[in-house]
Amino acid sequence: xxxxxxxxxxxxxxxxxxxxxxxxxxxxxxxxxxxxxxxxxxxxxxxxxxxxxxxxxxxxxxxxxxxxxxxxxxxxxxxxxxxxxxxxxxxxxxxxxxxxxxxxxxxxxxxxxxxxxxxxxxxxxxxxxxxxxxxxxxxxxxxxxxxxxxxxxxxxxxxxxxxxxxxxxxxxxxxxxxxxxxxxxxxxxxxxxxxxxxxxxxxxxxxxxxxxxxxxxxxxxxxxxxxxxxxxxxxxxxxxxxxxxxxxxxxxxxxxxxxxxxxxxxxxxxxxxxxxxxxxxxxxxxxxxxxxxxxxxxxxxxxxxxxxxxxxx
Amino acid sequence: xxxxxxxxxxxxxxxxxxxxxxxxxxxxxxxxxxxxxxxxxxxxxxxxxxxxxxxxxxxxxxxxxxxxxxxxxxxxxxxxxxxxxxxxxxxxxxxxxxxxxxxxxxxxxxxxxxxxxxxxxxxxxxxxxxxxxxxxxxxxxxxxxxxxxxxxxxxxxxxxxxxxxxxxxxxxxxxxxxxxxxxxxxxxxxxxxxxxxxxxxxxxxxxxxxxxxxxxxxxxxxxxxxxxxxxxxxxxxxxxxxxxxxxxxxxxxxxxxxxxxxxxxxxxxxxxxxxxxxxxxxxxxxxxxxxxxxxxxxxxxxxxxxxxxxxxx
Numbered sequence: 001x002x003x004x005x006x007x008x009x010x011x012x013x014x015x016x017x018x019x020x021x022x023x024x025x026x027x028x029x030x031x032x033x034x035x036x037x038x039x040x041x042x043x044x045x046x047x048x049x050x051x052x053x054x055x056x057x058x059x060x061x062x063x064x065x066x067x068x069x070x071x072x073x074x075x076x077x078x079x080x081x082x083x084x085x086x087x088x089x090x091x092x093x094x095x096x097x098x099x100x101x102x103x104x105x106x107x108x109x110x111x112x113x114x115x116x117x118x119x120x121x122x123x124x125x126x127x128x129x130x131x132x133x134x135x136x137x138x139x140x141x142x143x144x145x146x147x148x149x150x151x152x153x154x155x156x157x158x159x160x161x162x163x164x165x166x167x168x169x170x171x172x173x174x175x176x177x178x179x180x181x182x183x184x185x186x187x188x189x190x191x192x193x194x195x196x197x198x199x200x201x202x203x204x205x206x207x208x209x210x211x212x213x214x215x216x217x218x219x220x221x222x223x224x225x226x227x228x229x230x231x232x233x234x235x236x237x238x239x240x241x242x243x244x245x246x247x248x249x250x251x252x253x254x255x256x257x258x259x260x261x262x263x264x265x266x267x268x269x270x271x272x273x274x275x276x277x278x279x280x281x282x283x284x285x286x287x288x289x290x291x292x293x294x295x296x297x298x299x300x301x302x303x304x305x306x307x308x309x310x311x312x313x
Numbered sequence: 314x315x316x317x318x319x320x321x322x323x324x325x326x327x328x329x330x331x332x333x334x335x336x337x338x339x340x341x342x343x344x345x346x347x348x349x350x351x352x353x354x355x356x357x358x359x360x361x362x363x364x365x366x367x368x369x370x371x372x373x374x375x376x377x378x379x380x381x382x383x384x385x386x387x388x389x390x391x392x393x394x395x396x397x398x399x400x401x402x403x404x405x406x407x408x409x410x411x412x413x414x415x416x417x418x419x420x421x422x423x424x425x426x427x428x429x430x431x432x433x434x435x436x437x438x439x440x441x442x443x444x445x446x447x448x449x450x451x452x453x454x455x456x457x458x459x460x461x462x463x464x465x466x467x468x469x470x471x472x473x474x475x476x477x478x479x480x481x482x483x484x485x486x487x488x489x490x491x492x493x494x495x496x497x498x499x500x501x502x503x504x505x506x507x508x509x510x511x512x513x514x515x516x517x518x519x520x521x522x523x524x525x526x527x528x529x530x531x532x533x534x535x536x537x538x539x540x541x542x543x544x545x546x547x548x549x550x551x552x553x554x555x556x557x558x559x560x561x562x563x564x565x566x567x568x569x570x571x572x573x574x575x576x577x578x579x580x581x582x583x584x585x586x587x588x589x590x591x592x593x594x595x596x597x598x599x600x601x602x603x604x605x606x607x608x609x610x611x612x613x614x615x616x617x618x619x620x621x622x623x624x625x626x
Binding site: 173174175199201202203204205206207209210213225234236237240241249250253254256257261270271273276280299300301304305 | 486487488512514515516517518519520522523526538547549550553554562563566567569570574583584586589593612613614617618
């Protein structure tokens with residue numbers, strides 16, 4: 001599938017940081033940025049810009065905050081742009097330089113449908129500073145249809161460049177992806193639509209392909225699929241699928257062999273039955289992550305029955 | 314997706330045996346059959362019926378031969394039927410009892426397109442003995458289109474019940490699955506079409522869903538995705554997708570926790586970069602399996618370049 005408009009955003013550090021509290025070594029992040037620049041990746045998202053008053057730096061690694069100085073130590077100005085993410089209500093408006101003074105080019109605002117007014121307010125602030133802005137609506141599989149429609153209608157009135165469809169729980173099958181992509185494209189003419197999938201049911205790559213087929217041009221992926229719980233769409237598979245000659249998968253293989261394969265054995269993202277269970281049942285992965293840490297101590301069968309009953313009256 | 318015609322065939326022991334020379338403990342296979350019967354699985358394929366003159370029993374476990382006696386030690390007559398597979402040219406016609414004297418109900422003949430005449434000859438022999446017969450055309454991603462068309466036209470003239478589309482190398486994306494399923498359905502009216510996917514690119518489950526959407530009713534899967542190299546469509550995910558009330562996923566979770574999760578750590582089927590590389594490049598996984606055993610000793614990058622160049626002049 002060669003479509004020149006397609007752009008890949010790597011969110012290895014940002015989403016992967018959910019598995020290690022963003023405690024990645026600076027040298028690793030530098031290797032990553034340089035490798036992904038060689039691979040032709042369009043954006044590299046280096047973390048969150050979290051409010052230090054809410055999230056004490058003693059508890060998290062530097063990529064939870066993405067201070068301008070540390071980003072400049074690992075990244076350089078090139079065709080591969082730096083992105084950061086901020087969560088509605090968890091970021092300080094004063095923590096952003098004007099874009100002209102920052103190496104950051106894109107800021108993505110993560111929000112739930114219910115917080116869309118706050119997300120638009122924050123997005124307008126970032127836009128006024130000169131950043132490219134994306135609104136990433138999380139957990140769409142829990143949104144009521146009229147609420148989602150209204151949020152998309154509101155976003156259509158903004159000058160933000162991008163809106164992302166996010167399958168936070170790894171619940172969607174191809175038919176839901178098709179349905180929602182058609183909705184986003186219809187409601188948001190002139191904007192770039194992106195997709196961010198989770199791999200609970202081994203469908204992150206497949207669903208990303210389905211979004212591409214339906215016209216999505218902004219694609220999230222991570223090296224070796226690192227990300228919260230079951231992880232994300234593996235960058236190496238996505239590049240293997242795209243026939244765009246600007247991409248080269250070899251540097252991604254190098255990063256996997258040097259850094260991410262050993263790391264996976266420790267952090268254990270990827271296919272695990274508790275993550276599959278929350279994906280199948282459209283639940284937040286937090287209970288599965290607790291199960292993986294041995295908090296439950298029950299069998300998979302018991303965990304499954306517990307997850308089924310958790311919303312019962 | 315509730316379609317009563319859908320039937321699942323579990324090939325855990327047969328395809329998984331490619332990773333351990335079919336050396337599964339009898340107790341494990343018994344647990345498996347009983348668990349899958351509780352789960353409502355329609356067929357359980359317990360191995361190959363290989364010719365002992367070609368494959369000395371000193372080198373392989375019992376599920377490479379599936380003698381009638383050992384099958385009867387692990388399985389019992391119930392709604393869950395026993396299946397076995399035989400490879401064209403690797404089975405002895407005299408090794409099959411009449412179906413009325415056997416616990417085996419279905420025999421699947423694995424063939425390449427080029428051997429379709431031999432497969433039909435063998436299939437007719439099995440049909441004359443009273444078995445249900447399936448022809449599984451392997452490695453379709455290497456078949457020339459006119460050869461495949463001719464093979465399907467020949468199969469249309471037989472009274473075999475089933476023909477399977479097999480993505481041996483884990484190469485296909487959804488669009489190829491759609492295309493081929495439409496072809497198989499059009500050319501084989503009145504026959505059941507099945508699908509057997511490999512997971513090199515994490516697409517086995519996704520492609521199985523795409524086949525279902527296009528009308529395929531016979532679905533191969535394995536517990537925890539065990540199978541050659543990257544493995545197969547995970548049975549637990551497939552049952553999670555199907556809304557047919559006859560299936561229950563809980564016994565599959567029990568089997569995973571008791572047997573297959575520990576086994577995976579030893580046999581290492583599943584997502585690995587060498588398997589992804591052969592999948593992306595539409596190659597047989599044997600080089601990747603050798604790489605995984607440390608035979609190469611090269612980097613992933615070198616393995617990738619070697620696989621790209623292997624067919625060069």
